[in-house]
Amino acid sequence: MSAQADGLMQQVSSLDFWLDSPLRIVLILVIAALLNLVARTVIHKITAGVSKGTRARIVTKKTAKGSRWVEDTQIANERQAQRATTVGSVLRSVATIVIWVMATLMIISELGFNIAPVIASAGIAGVALSFGAQSLVKDYLAGISMVAEDQLGIGDVVDLGEASGTVESVGLRVTQVRDVEGTLWHVRNGEVLRVGNSSQGWARTVLDVPVAYNSDLDAVTQLLLKTAEEVKQTTESGKSIMGKPEVWGVEQMSGESLTLRLAVKTAPLQQWDVARTLRAHIKRALDQEGFRMPLLNQSIIHQTSSFPSVSARVSPSSGEGESASRGS
Template sequence: MSHALSLPYEPLATWGRSLVAWLGGKGVAGGAVLLATWTAYRLVPLLLRSLPLPETEGELTRQAVRAKTLRNVSESALKVAVVTVGGLLFLSNLGLNVTALLAGAGVAGLAVSFAAQNLIRDFIHGFFILLEDQYGVGDIVKVGDLAGVVEKFNLRLTVLRDLEGKAHFIPNSQIQQVTVFTQEWSRAVVDVGVAYKEDVDRVLAIFRDEAERFFQDPEWQDKLTNPPEVLGVENLADSAVVIRTLFGTKPAQQWAVAREFRRRIKKRLDQEGVEIPFPHRTLYFGEPLRVVKETP
């Protein structure tokens, strides 16, 4: 390399000597800054994940949801801070005036803000979602036509994972209305139809008895919060009398409770000889053709 720099080619020789001088001085320090920035960037999620979360024993509590959400937001904010500080130190090491650069960036930021209004809205909406604890990581929500588990949340976007495993990335500014299925407590609503010929009072007694047995089952008591309510006849449908039963459950347990009660009440109605109707279809082909013979 020294032989190449000794060649009388200008300005290449001068540039080469300047480059060697810079690499021997500021270049090493700049490389160290970049290495430290990259290391800190990689350590941020590892350090945050090592922090203990509230003990929930598998339950979806607000404390656990809040802790996971704050950890996600903190990870994003710390990564941005690490990259920003590392970038400023690297530029300062190059000999640039960082103070003047920041002042210029502030002026340029006003111009950029007009082009990044949606991004600013995302951060503002995300801040209020976090502040009001509307939902968090682990909650099951519905946003518009999309529903799923909140897999990731930061101030810019929300990531939903639906039942089919699809990930949906939704900017926070587009979330105008959200339905949360796991906020503090949940409820299972079970509608079951019986035939019109059945005695309604007897059917209601069977439902109350089976719901009480379900509530007293030790295997399911930790998922239920309140005694079940058999509201009675909810609807007189085309082919069935619909009976509605309510179960107060812990967050995210309403679907498992509803499936189990449907299984139990189906078996119980079969034992009691109560018919669960299903639609019947009668095909009509019209009157049969009659052949009329004409006599000569």
């Protein structure tokens, strides 16, 4: 035992020993730490670039002249911080785990242990997970993309295809949306093929107003514009109107009616309230000016007690009488 101890001490005290495995282990640790630092720096740059795509939200703000709709940069900054934190934390965790797992395996190999069975087992486990958890990976990757690209956020009104409503929670795997009836939908991010967001930027109210075919188009157009402007100036819903109302012209034409299209740009999520107010005021204005909306596809049926008979008639060419028939 003493000889073995003396040999071990001599081996440890020699320079060749420290220049072999211990030096390589130290280099592995240093390189892993540097790679982790570089990865975190790169991820920080990525998240900073991602956050620049945040879209400002249009919100109502009280001023000396009353309420008006403005872009709220504070909300955008809050969303920017949330998105950067979420994406950055996930990417940093993944990078750290990958780097240090590889470093640990290399250190174990330097210590003289055979890691071939471990690598083989990890490969088999990876193949099994790739088949069993591919939908989970798909959900996480889609969730990272949705958050990074600012496709939706908490409080937005969205249409995700199968579910539409107000976003209550945005996760990396599942997004929660509550519809107008109160049902809370849990939507897997990997299953979302499209996102329709009604809360970003602005919205538009589009109304199709049918009038009689012989109506004066210029008069009806001016009436619609005047009514929309009155709604904008005198009603509470009109405060949500942005810009000037427009009549885009005749949208449809038939033998019974002409349909004019009125378009009004509004603040996001206010288009439905503005549409309801416009319909009520347009109806009153049309009644006051004597314009009537046509009754389409109207049928009048007269019912009698007996069927009318049809008398026989003689063909001028043959002189033969045609058989009598009855109308049904």
